[in-house]
Structures are given as C-alpha cells and as structure tokens.
Amino acid sequence: MLVAGDRTLADGVVLDLEGREVPLRAVFKQGPVVLVWLRHYG
Amino acid sequence: MRSIKKDIEAAGARLVFIGNGNTAFARHFKEALVPDCEVLTDPSTATYALLGARRGFWTTWTLRSLPAAIRALRHGFRQSRTRGHPYLQGGVAIVDSTGAVRWSFVSRFAGHHPSPELIVAKLRLVLAKPAAAQS
Numbered sequence: 001m002l003v004a005g006d007r008t009l010a011d012g013v014v015l016d017l018e019g020r021e022v023p024l025r026a027v028f029k030q031g032p033v034v035l036v037w038l039r040h041y042g
Numbered sequence: 043m044r045s046i047k048k049d050i051e052a053a054g055a056r057l058v059f060i061g062n063g064n065t066a067f068a069r070h071f072k073e074a075l076v077p078d079c080e081v082l083t084d085p086s087t088a089t090y091a092l093l094g095a096r097r098g099f100w101t102t103w104t105l106r107s108l109p110a111a112i113r114a115l116r117h118g119f120r121q122s123r124t125r126g127h128p129y130l131q132g133g134v135a136i137v138d139s140t141g142a143v144r145w146s147f148v149s150r151f152a153g154h155h156p157s158p159e160l161i162v163a164k165l166r167l168v169l170a171k172p173a174a175a176q177s
Contacts, residue, residue, distance in 0.1 A: 010141035012089035014082040017072065019065045022082060024089065028141045032055035032169060034161060036043055037084075037093055037132040038062070038071075039152060 044076050046158040053165050055136070056080065062087050062127050087130060094148050096131040102152045109153070136165055144168035 012024040027033060043057070050057045058080045061068050068083035084090065090097075131149040134156055138144055145164045147156045156164075 007092060008141070009089065009092045009135065009137065009143055012084075012092050014060055014084045014089060015065060015068075016082055017065055017069050024137075025141055027058060027082075028137050028139055030056070030139070032136065032138045032144075032165075034050050034055055034057050034165060035060060035135045035137060036057070037060050037090055037095060037134070039130065039132045039149070 043158055043161075044079060046162050047079060049162045050165060053162065054169055055165055058082060060084055060089060062090065062130060087127060090130060090132075093133045093135060093146065095133055096148065096150055097127070098129055101131050101150070102129050104151045106151045106154070113153075134161060136161075136168055138168075 010025045010028065013021050014024060014027075016022050024035075027035075043059075047057045059071070059076060059082070061071060061081065061083045062085060063083060064085055065083055068081050072079065072081040087095075131151065131154070133146065133148040135146040136144045145168055147161075149155060
C-alpha cells in the first residue's frame, strides 16, 4: 500500500534508540535505503 | 538479512531495520543481532500501516508458516520471548532519496519473506533506472 488516506510513507515518524522522533523523510534524504519492518524483536 | 548489508551498501544504499517494540527492545535487538546496522522503532505501528502490513492472529498461526518455521529451526534459529506486537507482520521497501517507494514486499504471514538475494537484485535493478522508468 504505502499510502494510508492522504498519508504516504514519507509522512511516517519512527523513534531512534534514545526515543527521539525521526521522520522517515529524514532517513530517505540521506540516500536510497532498504527498510526492513520486523515482525517483532524476539 | 544482515548478511546482505555489504551488498546493499555496494549498490549505494543503506540497510535500516524498523521494529515495533519499545526503545529498550530495539537497543537489545541491535546489540545482540545487528550491531553494525541502523535500527529504529515504531511502537505506534503507524509506519506498518503505511506499508500495508498484515496483522491478526491467523497471520501468525497458520499452516503456511510451518515450512519457514521448520527451516528456521534447522538453521539453528530459536525464537525468544516476543518483544513487540505478536500478530503483526513485517515487510521490506526500497525507497530512494526523494521518498519514492521503488519496490516493496509485504509479508502475508509469519515466515513469508523475500530472500536476501531477491532484495539485492531488486535494489540493483531499481537504482539502475530512474524513478520515472519504473513500471
């Protein structure tokens, strides 16, 4: 899908390991990326 | 997946993991399994929704997961305590620097993954073509 309503993946926000918000847009801006969404950490 | 990090970087991209537990779980995952990789987390699972990730009891507890589970056990993998959402599936996306999603894969059930070789092949393919040339 990569689009939910009027939001796209670039609108997504995640957290870094310190709990700071990281917009996915900022992740992409650094260059092409392979994003892997994990089922869980176990 | 970590095994293809060098291939991904050689192709000109980065490998980034996004989990769905809290930051303590994410730190543990990074330290224990992927110390040289970038790890982020999304406890809200909002980006999973944007990916179109599947969720639900039967996406995890399905006979279709059995071959992958047996394969994992044969390779010595043992699942530890679940840290995160137990019935949420994952996926993979290749995104370029403009934010355009050039390829994606959504896991339909537990154990449904693209092979690492497929991801590298897709990455090389999409980065060789400008976004407008993608079908």
